[in-house]
Amino acid sequence: MGKRKKSTAAAIATSAENNNSGNNNNNKRAAASCVIPNLLYLGPVEATSNAAFLTTEKITHVLSIGRNPTSYIDGIVYERLSLTDREDSNISFVADRACEAIDAAVAAKQGTGRVLIHCVAGISRSPAMVAAYLMKRRGMTLRESLEVLVRARDTVAPNPGFMRQLCEMEKEIFEGESTFDPVVVTANTRLASWL
Numbered sequence: 001m002g003k004r005k006k007s008t009a010a011a012i013a014t015s016a017e018n019n020n021s022g023n024n025n026n027n028k029r030a031a032a033s034c035v036i037p038n039l040l041y042l043g044p045v046e047a048t049s050n051a052a053f054l055t056t057e058k059i060t061h062v063l064s065i066g067r068n069p070t071s072y073i074d075g076i077v078y079e080r081l082s083l084t085d086r087e088d089s090n091i092s093f094v095a096d097r098a099c100e101a102i103d104a105a106v107a108a109k110q111g112t113g114r115v116l117i118h119c120v121a122g123i124s125r126s127p128a129m130v131a132a133y134l135m136k137r138r139g140m141t142l143r144e145s146l147e148v149l150v151r152a153r154d155t156v157a158p159n160p161g162f163m164r165q166l167c168e169m170e171k172e173i174f175e176g177e178s179t180f181d182p183v184v185v186t187a188n189t190r191l192a193s194w195l
Contacts, residue, residue: 032057032116033153035130039106040115042130042153044122045069054116061105061115063098065125069118077105085124087161095132095169102133127156131166135173142170143179 032043032053047053048062048069054076062069064080072078079101083094098117105115119125127149134145149156158166167178 032118032122035148035152038112038114040102040117040130040133042122042126042149042156043116043118045118045120047116047122048118049073057116058112058114059116060109060113061101063101063105063115063117063126063129065094065098065117065119065129067120077108081129083119083125083129085119085159087159089161091128091132091162091165092169095129095136098129099133099136103137121155122153123155124158124162127153128158128162128166131158132169135166135170141174141179142166146180 032041032047032050034040034057035042038058041047041057041059045064045067048064049071051073053059054062054073059076061077061079064078066081066083066085068080069078081094081097081101083089083091102115102117105113107113117126117130130149131142131145134140134148135142138145140148146156163180167180170178170180
C-alpha cells in the first residue's frame with residue numbers, strides 16, 4: 001500500500017464508453033453498463049435475468065450486493081453479499097469480500113471470467129463496491145474510479161455514508177488525502193454533476 005500504481009482510468013473509461021455506446025440513455029437504469037471491457041459490468045437486479053445480455057457479454061459470474069436475483073441462468077455462478085443502502089452501513093468488510101469475489105470471477109474460466117455486479121438499481125451499493133475494487137485492485141484514486149463509473153453509468157450515486165467511507169478507504173490505500181470531497185454528496189446527488 002502507499003504507492004499508487006500507474007492509473008489506467010482514462011484507457012478503461014474510453015474502452016467502456018465504446019462498449020456502452022449502444023446503450024440508450026433512457027434505458028440506462030434498466031440496462032447493465034460495461035465498466036471494464038471483457039471483465040466488469042454494473043447494473044440493476046433486472047440485468048441478472050436478461051439471458052440475452054448475459055450470453056452476449058459472456059458473463060460467467062453475478063455478484064449481488066444486497067438483493068438476490070429473481071431468477072438464475074444455468075452456467076453462471078451467483079454470489080451474494082449483504083449490505084443495506086443506509087448511510088450508517090459499514091462497507092469495509094463487504095468491499096474486501098467484493099474484491100475477492102471479483103478477483104475469483106476474473107480468474108475463472110482460465111482468466112476469461114466476466115462479472116456483473118448489481119444491487120437493486122445499480123446506483124448506490126454496487127457502484128460503491130466497484131469504486132472500492134478500482135482503488136484496491138486497479139490503483140485508481142477515488143476520483144478516477146468515480147469518473148470511470150460515471151462514464152459507464154451516469155446514474156451512479158453512492159449514498160453520502162458510502163462516499164465518506166470510500167474517501168477514508170482511499171486515504172488508507174494511498175496514505176494521503178482523498179481526491180474527492182464527500183461533503184458535496186448529499187442524498188440523491190448524481191455524481192455526474194460533481195465530476
